[in-house]
Amino acid sequence: MPRARFQNQDDWQTAAAYETGSGCLSFYLLPPFAVLVIAGFLTLLALNSPISTSALMINNPSSSDPSLAITTPITPLLASQYKTSSSGLSPIFTREVQYWGDDLVRWANAASLDPNLAAVVMQIESCGDPQAVSRSGAMGLFQVMPFHFHRGENSYSPNTNALRGMNYLSRSLAAGGGNARLALAGYNGGIGVIARGEGTWAAETKRYVYYGAPIYEDARSGATSSPMLDEWYRKYGAGLCQQANRRLGISP
Numbered sequence: 001m002p003r004a005r006f007q008n009q010d011d012w013q014t015a016a017a018y019e020t021g022s023g024c025l026s027f028y029l030l031p032p033f034a035v036l037v038i039a040g041f042l043t044l045l046a047l048n049s050p051i052s053t054s055a056l057m058i059n060n061p062s063s064s065d066p067s068l069a070i071t072t073p074i075t076p077l078l079a080s081q082y083k084t085s086s087s088g089l090s091p092i093f094t095r096e097v098q099y100w101g102d103d104l105v106r107w108a109n110a111a112s113l114d115p116n117l118a119a120v121v122m123q124i125e126s127c128g129d130p131q132a133v134s135r136s137g138a139m140g141l142f143q144v145m146p147f148h149f150h151r152g153e154n155s156y157s158p159n160t161n162a163l164r165g166m167n168y169l170s171r172s173l174a175a176g177g178g179n180a181r182l183a184l185a186g187y188n189g190g191i192g193v194i195a196r197g198e199g200t201w202a203a204e205t206k207r208y209v210y211y212g213a214p215i216y217e218d219a220r221s222g223a224t225s226s227p228m229l230d231e232w233y234r235k236y237g238a239g240l241c242q243q244a245n246r247r248l249g250i251s252p
Contacts, residue, residue, distance in 0.1 A: 089119050090219035092226040094233070096128035096244040100141070103158065111166035113173070116219035117180055118162075120212050121169060121187060123229070127237055129244035130158050141165070184212040 089101050097104075097119055104122065108115035125143035126132035138145050139155045142165025149155045149164055168187060175191045176182030186194045189205035198206070211232040218226035233241065 090116050090222070091224055092215070092219055092229055093119050093123055094127060094229075094237075094241050095250055096241050096248060097123050099128055099248055099250060100158075103162070107159075107162040107166050111170045113166060113170060114180075114220065117173075117183070117216055118166060118169065120184070120216045120219065121165065123215065123237075124208065124212055124232070127241040127244040129240070129247050130161070131156060131247055132240070132244070142169075144168070180216050181209055181213040184216070185209050 089098060089104060091098075100122065104118050105115045108118040111118075122128060122141055125138075126141050128141065130141050132141070132143065133139050134143055136145070140161035141158055142161055144155065144161055144164045146155065148168060149160070153160050153164075155161060155164075168191075169183060172186030172191050172194070173180070173183035175186055175194050182194045185198075185201060185205050185208070186192075188208040189202055193201055193205060201209075211228055214228040215226050215232070218228065
């Protein structure tokens, strides 16, 4: 991420005037006093020399395509909680999601998100099918609703779909104070549900969190398998992932 450097560059300028004769600084006191003055001056320089420190700035990544800039601000407090990785995803996710591994890392890092959290969303939403569409009209890899796209954007383009999906996930995470469980609830039910009691959440949102939060915890903690992901696959994900598998042309 871009970094800004803040420096204390105060220049210390010291001058000393000495008088000869019988004043306060007599000839006999001048040599030891001069030594003390010089020593003090050198100490002052050591304590006040310019110091270079770096501070994290949560800015948008540069891009040759301005339309792909992440527009959601992320506070440094929240950003410090994200564990981004360039080494890939947790192995718990299905082959269809692993297919997008490098892209997930890139998309998530651009939004200051944990790639594994982005992978949880993709897993549940589309299982990696870029052409997925829901009965409510949500589209693509991250099942983004049409009103989140800008005019002229291809909502099924993986990069564009990821941009809008990660944007909303970032906002949801910020609204939830960095709590991944609340972020998942907000992603599914709308950010407004985060401020309401869980008892008011729709059944779909409760189910989304029931599976999503433990799956994310397994991925984040370094587990090599996830019983909750296996359960989700058996109950809800098998057909979705088979469709994604065919769409992506992954060999059996």
